[in-house]
Amino acid sequence: MELRQLVYFIEVAKHKNITKASEEMHISQPALSKSIIALEDELGTPLIIRTNKAIELTDAGEVLLKYAVKMTSVLDEMYQSISDLTNLSMGQINIGLPPFIGSLFFPKVLAKFHHTYPNIKLDITEYGGARVVKSVEEGEIELGVAVQPLDEQAFNVYPIVKEEMKLVVHKDHPLALKEEVHIRDLRNEEFIFYHEEFALNEIIRNHFLIMAGYEPKILFKSTQWDLMSEMVEANLGVTILPQSICNRLYAKDIEIISLRPTIMWRLAVITKKGRYISNAGRTFIDFILKEPL
Known part of the structure; x- marks a missing residue:
């Protein structure tokens, strides 16, 4: 049994006429009749009663119609689900x-x-x-x-993003009046730093090692940029934050300074x-x- 045969059968039951069903599906009347006969042979029972005016379903035909509708409905749902995925509806x-x-x-x-x-x-x-x-x-x-x-x-x-990292210091820090600072001048500073699970931890440490020959002194490590900036505001140390984060810092007790050589956040x-x-x-x-x- 093929699904195509069930579709044909549903159309015959719907129109109660092989000629109308064949016209609707654009297939020949003999081909449609042959498909119905093949179903009857496979199931071993008549499915339709042919009269001069219309076609009526037998009891077996009614049962087949019920299941044929269910099966084609499931098939339609499958196609729709795949279409939805392809078209990003779900x-x-x-x-x-x-x-x-x-x-x-x-x-x-x-x-x-x-x-x-x-x-x-x-x-x-x-x-x-x-x-x-x-x-x-x-x-x-x-x-x-x-x-x-x-x-x-x-x-x-x-x-997706490329921007500079900035030095963040307390407003009373000796570097606060500078527009830019070289990282070699931060050798003696205590840093509020990134936790090891963040890629920036290694990136910044390596930048200091390569460009200035030392590792920064780390006072405290955090996973929260707001806590890092608040500790700078409390004058506990300095930190380095991306420009986008610096743009969100509204504290009056900090200054944001450019670094040289530039550290990029990508x-x-x-x-x-x-x-x-x-x-x-x-x-x-x-x-x-x-x-x-």
């Missing part, structure tokens, strides 16, 4: 976001994406940058947002090379690349 995306980055850039972007694709579920996991990279590599999450540089042999990398969406990325995932990447952060 789906799910697993995204890894570092807390710094998530709170800074993504609320508005995610809101706009949800408004555009309301039936796509966003499953967001907050990890530090290093763990986001590992989770994408191990297949735990489909895509993540991480700090560059990244291994482009292992990941597809889609840059963010990218990443996916694992060789892994299948869902249509929803690919569309999210396209969306965020077009959407200003």
Whole structure:
């Protein structure tokens, strides 16, 4: 038994006339009659009663019609579900976001994406940058947002943000009146620093080592940029924060200073090379690349 035969049977039952059904489906009357006879032979019982005026269903025909409608309905649902996925009417995306980055850039972007694709579920996991990279590599999450540089042999990398890191000091700090500071002049400063789970921890430490020949003195480590800035405001030390975060600092007791050599903060969406990325995932990447952060 073929689904095509069931569709033909439903049309015959609907029109109660083989000629009208054949015209509706654009097939020949003999071909349609042959399909019905084949069903009757397979089931071993008559399905229709042919009269001069119309066709009536037998009891077996009524049973077949009920199940044929159910089966074709399920088939239609399958096609619709696949079409919905292809057309992004539904789906799910697993995204890894570092807390710094998530709170800074993504609320508005995610809101706009949800408004555009309301039936796509966003499953967001907050990890530090290093763990986001590992989770994408191990297949735990489909895509993540991480700090560059990244291994482009292992990941597809889609840059989304590029901005300078700034030195943040208390207003009474000796450096507060300067417009820019070289990192070699920060040798004796105590830093409010990033926790090890953040990629910025290693990036900034390596920058100091390479450009000035020393590691910064770390007084305290945090995973929260607001706490880092508040500790600077309390005159407990200095810190280095991205420009976007500095733009949110309204405290009157701090100063924001340019660094030389410049430390760049570069963010990218990443996916694992060789892994299948869902249509929803690919569309999210396209969306965020077009959407200003």
